[in-house]
Amino acid sequence: MALPFGPQAAHHKASIVEGLRIVRTVFARDAGRNSLTTKDVFRLALREQPSPEFVLSVGTGKNAPWRQGNLPLLPGRKLGPQPSRPTHPIRSLSFLKHHILPILHGEKAVRHVQETRGVYESQKKKLLASTTTSTEPTTAPTTTAIQSKKEKDLGGKLLWVWRASRSSRSRFTRSAKPRRPYVYDYSHMKPAKRRAHKGYHAFIAKRNMLRERSAKLRKEAKRQAEAPMREEMRAKAREAHLQAEREGAIKRAERKKRWVKQNPVLASMVAKQERLAQAQAKATQQQQRPRKHTN
Numbered sequence: 001m002a003l004p005f006g007p008q009a010a011h012h013k014a015s016i017v018e019g020l021r022i023v024r025t026v027f028a029r030d031a032g033r034n035s036l037t038t039k040d041v042f043r044l045a046l047r048e049q050p051s052p053e054f055v056l057s058v059g060t061g062k063n064a065p066w067r068q069g070n071l072p073l074l075p076g077r078k079l080g081p082q083p084s085r086p087t088h089p090i091r092s093l094s095f096l097k098h099h100i101l102p103i104l105h106g107e108k109a110v111r112h113v114q115e116t117r118g119v120y121e122s123q124k125k126k127l128l129a130s131t132t133t134s135t136e137p138t139t140a141p142t143t144t145a146i147q148s149k150k151e152k153d154l155g156g157k158l159l160w161v162w163r164a165s166r167s168s169r170s171r172f173t174r175s176a177k178p179r180r181p182y183v184y185d186y187s188h189m190k191p192a193k194r195r196a197h198k199g200y201h202a203f204i205a206k207r208n209m210l211r212e213r214s215a216k217l218r219k220e221a222k223r224q225a226e227a228p229m230r231e232e233m234r235a236k237a238r239e240a241h242l243q244a245e246r247e248g249a250i251k252r253a254e255r256k257k258r259w260v261k262q263n264p265v266l267a268s269m270v271a272k273q274e275r276l277a278q279a280q281a282k283a284t285q286q287q288q289r290p291r292k293h294t295n
Contacts, residue, residue, distance in 0.1 A: 011057070018054045018089035019045070019100045027110060027164045035115055035161035038097055045090045058087055101162065108165055115161045 026044045030036060036044070083091035090096050104110045184201060186194045260267040 014054055014057050015089045015091065015095070016099055016103075018050055019096070020103060022048045022050070022089060023096070023100050023104060024109070027104075027162070035113070035163045037159060037161050038093065038101070041101070041162060042090065042093050042096050045096065046085060046088060050089050054089055111163045111165055112160060113163060115159055117157050117159055 022045050023041065025048060026041060027036075030044055083095065084093075085091050090100065101110070105112060184197070186197060189197065
């Protein structure tokens with residue numbers, strides 16, 4: 001490690017930010033349908049060019065990151081293995097595995113799942129069906145042992161791969177349509193029953209209308225009855241505020257008197273500056289005042 005702790009930490013942070021951008025681009029482009037191993041992600045990420053800001057932030061010469069032989073070593077000590085791509089944001093496979101992918105997995109942007117490669121799905125289904133219908137002796141092996149043995153026979157390999165997470169948003173956005181009023185259908189009724197139902201529904205509609213009107217009247221009456229009490233509370237709050245302002249002005253004046261008595265020289269200088277400021281403000285107002293033109 002060539003840089004001191006501070007610059008090296010800044011370079012590490014910049015590498016993580018730029019590496020996240022590159023890996024997100026790789027997953028958005030290549031991992032939509034196909035799954036990728038960690039080595040696949042590393043190989044595809046190395047093809048991406050870093051941003052000009054990151055290229056300018058990487059030091060050169062003695063300040064180049066991960067430069068060998070720049071720091072003194074104790075006798076008998078050797079430098080550890082250096083990253084394979086020191087100038088790239090994703091400088092090694094270990095950096096991708098331990099610093100970039102865990103962040104994306106924590107954000108639920110990618111999924112880490114198992115996948116069998118080398119075996120077709122039709123062969124796998126046929127294989128599982130044959131294992132379930134086979135008539136073996138009493139002590140049958142476990143499901144994991146059967147799957148691993150059969151996959152080995154067919155040349156399959158179980159791998160941990162990365163897949164891009166699906167978007168939680170729905171593909172189809174439903175437009176909010178206005179709700180239609182409910183219309184009761186009387187066409188299937190006989191005339192007498194139709195008249196009875198129409199009368200009942202008209203009674204229900206009128207009752208609901210009267211209830212709403214009475215509730216509105218009660219609310220208005222309550223507001224008018226509480227109006228004097230609310231005005232009285234506002235007046236009390238206003239009076240308390242003015243009283244607190246008066247008491248605060250008295251206390252400030254007393255503190256100023258005590259300060260002037262304790263610091264007479266400084267108080268005279270402050271008073272002189274205040275008089276000068278007032279005179280300047282008065283002169284500025286007189287200059288800005290429009291002059292009357294005399295013929």
